[in-house]
Amino acid sequence: MITVDTVCRLIEKKLGSKAAAVTLDADTVFDSVGLSSLQIADIVYTIEDDAGIELDSADAANVKTVGDLVELVTAARAARAGA
Structure with a gap:
């Protein structure tokens, strides 16, 4: 399961x-902590691999915050489970 803590550790x-x-939490905006777009993409790819899912690139x-990413992963896993 991908949690806020999981994403914060990757950051x-x-x-x-x-x-x-x-300070990292669910409301942390990726741009505000100095991550480049490449670093953010790497975090997303790592989460996709760990969760065994593929997120829609759009x-x-x-995704702007840690919480947004966790919600997106949760929704993608739910959609996969329901398929």
Whole structure:
């Protein structure tokens, strides 16, 4: 299961030593913590691999916060389970 904590840990890995300077939670906006679009894409791909799903690229591009990403993954997993 992909949770807010899971996504926050991935962000911390990408930020490295800069992670200590930011507070990460469901309301964290990806752009506000200094992640590049490539780093955000890498986080999305990692989550897709971990969850065994493929997110719609247009939906993934519209994700702005940690919570948005968790909701998108949850919806994708529910849709896959219902299919």
